[in-house]
Amino acid sequence: MSYGDRMSSTRTARSQERRAEILRSALDVIAERGYRGASLAAVAERVGLTQQGLLHHFPTKEALLVAVLEERDQWDSVPRSQWRLDLLGTLVEYNAMRPGIVQTFSALLGESVTEGHPAREFFTRRYAEVRGSMAEVLRAEYGERLPGGLTPERAAPLLVAVLDGLQYQWLLDPEAVDMPGAVRDFLELLAVEG
Amino acid sequence: MSYGDRMSSTRTARSQERRAEILRSALDVIAERGYRGASLAAVAERVGLTQQGLLHHFPTKEALLVAVLEERDQWDSVPRSQWRLDLLGTLVEYNAMRPGIVQTFSALLGESVTEGHPAREFFTRRYAEVRGSMAEVLRAEYGERLPGGLTPERAAPLLVAVLDGLQYQWLLDPEAVDMPGAVRDFLELLAVEG
Structure with a gap:
């Protein structure tokens, strides 16, 4: 050298x-x-x-x-072998204690869908990855067939949408929306025997 | 006069x-x-x-x-007596043909969660109303008990979150996300016999 x-x-x-x-x-x-x-x-x-x-x-x-946000994703990430769906409820409970970063994520996501925004690429890539890893976790937990005849690949975007959509409702009206409870409710829907 | x-x-x-x-x-x-x-x-x-x-x-x-957005809500509204859940799939299919207004909604929703934003009140009020009317529609369709033991009031914020969250995923990557199909998938989850 x-x-x-x-x-x-x-x-x-x-x-x-x-x-x-x-x-x-x-x-x-x-x-x-x-x-x-x-x-x-x-x-x-x-x-x-x-x-x-x-x-x-x-x-x-x-x-x-x-x-x-990239740094947070790194800190929040759990080794793949240890991922279980019920950790999601815990992660969302943790997020409910740090509204600043949730607000930053949500505001930047909103901006990113406008023309030529610098965060667009980050979110597009992130969503492709998150949908993929959620599908893996869903498959490990429930196998190939979820309620309603859904595959893990079809349930994954719904799970991601629930997480994001609830953040907006909760940021606007934290008293009216129990964000961690609602996420657990959605996991219940996925656990129903078809 | x-x-x-x-x-x-x-x-x-x-x-x-x-x-x-x-x-x-x-x-x-x-x-x-x-x-x-x-x-x-x-x-x-x-x-x-x-x-x-x-x-x-x-x-x-x-x-x-x-x-x-208020005007659009008025035009899109269906008389309460004629509301059925499967109309949601149709509405989302229609939205998929007008990305400009979906983008405007999503970008403004993102901004609205920041401090003192002028659209905050509109979205906060709108969500309270939409959760209420979705709960009514769910009750009319499925009665008091939905899959996973959910009440219509607990399923309503999930339904709203799915609609909003999917819009972001779809706006970022329309080829990767079948927005109307995913909404229909979620309605299937709600229709599963518990």
Whole structure:
């Protein structure tokens, strides 16, 4: 390894570390101030960077928020061998305690369906992956045939839709919607003997 | 009725007419150019008003879009006595032919969960109403007990969530998601004998 290589790998490691620090700070700002309050300026201040310095890592607010959501997906992920459907209820209960990140996800998902939005690719890819892994989990739990004659592949988009759709109803009116309870209700529907 | 009264009721009728005309034009612009393209300027031009003239009727883009969604709800509504659950599949099939309005609904719903958004009240009220009327339709169709031991009131938020959640998946990747088919799949789940 040449001197130059060592320099650049140190620089990369530092840059990675700084990036992780920015994401943690962004998550804090989101939790405290919500989606609108999570400006690049607020995150830069929290992490002790100039706005210019932050822009070096994330060129736009959308890029930063997508990175936060990707990071959350990583933290929330459970090793495939340990996935069980009832963990979903627990995950949603946990989400109900962190409205800031749920709001950020939901607001960004809404924006992403508009023309040429920078988060569109992230969500499109994420949904293809999530539908695939949910189908796997459903198959492991219920086999090839679910109630109503559904296959795991046909039930998966419904499960994903329930999770997302309930988040909007809950964010708008948390008193009226028991989000974790409703998710468990849906899992009951999938568990009915056909 | 005094002369003044007659004058003002004529003015009101004209204003109502102009308002309806603006909403129709907005719907056209949305269909052609999508959510981002539906600017106040584009709608004003289509309806033959100055932007100032349009602002007299709708002070912001959000106010205009909420009015468009309210108007759509009115047009889509079926007399309560004639509501059947399988009409939902038909309505969703119809929606799949008008992505512009579905996109507008979904984008505005996403924005509405952010702090102090002008569409928040519209969506909060709409969801309370829609959950209520869906519960009624479910009760009329299936009685008090649905699969998994669910009541109509507990199934209603799930049904609404499925409709909204599928719209996002479909808007992002229309080839991968059969939105009307998935809605029919969910209705099958609700129809399973417990």
